[in-house]
Amino acid sequence: MVDAGVGSVRRFYIISCHVLWRELCHFAAVSRNVFELKFLEQGLHNTPDVLRTSLQAAIDETPDRCEAVLIGYGLCSNGIVGIVARDKPLVVMRGHDCITFLLGSKDRYREYFDAHPGTYWYSPGWIDTHTQPGQERYERLRRQYVEMYGEDNAEYLMETEQGWFQKYNNAAYVDLGFGDSEEYQRYTRACAEWLQWNCDMLQGDPLLVVDFLEGRWDEEDFLVVPPGHEIIASHDERIIAARASRP
Secondary structure, eight states: OEESOTTOOOEEEEEEEGGGHHHHHHHHHTSSSEEEEEEEOTTGGGSHHHHHHHHHHHHTTOOTTOSEEEEEOOOTTTTTTTOBOOSSOEEEESSSSTHHHHHSOHHHHHHHHHHOTTEEEEOHHHHHHSOOTTHHHHHHHHHHHHHHHOHHHHHHHHHHHHHGGGGOOEEEEEEOSOSSHHHHHHHHHHHHHHHTOEEEEEEOOTHHHHHHHHTEEOTTTEEEEOTTEEEEEOSSTTOEEEEEOOO
């Protein structure tokens, strides 16, 4: 385990997807450590090259006064592969996406995914920053398509849009138990009912988020990337690894 100094106050630079802003800000506020935070817009994982470029640019602006850079992303469609640690170490959670942070471990994520392969995840951050699958999303997109392409074309585009939902059959909501959880849960249930999906409410576990912020970087759960090394996909249970950066 790498521990960033038991009993000491450290200063870290956090770069994260905006979907985790509530959780990271909440637990950072009660941490012993000091943080400087930068949140990148949600959705960059949809274009991994853009995520990689944006994340590297943010890393390259790390303040000298910070000792390490905490990366609030998972593997995220390989969007963090190729990211290089400059003169500060990078700390990255071993997970495929941000939901691992909310569930508390990659093992719990894997167990749930294996048991419910058609799951679409809902969380406070996802609901706040992205219109999740459901009636609201359908009606908003249809209005946009009608305005841009006309009624007939809009109908065709909506059939295409809805087609990718067919691989899902389960809406799983997870949070860490603060804020207006009941309202988020009502929203998730309404989406699932409209989509005719199963709906599952999961209790989150803050263990990973707290360890991340407190500097308790167990090798099982976190990758510490030394300066001059880059992140690679490990293609095994570790999910990510580090190697010396190519010149």
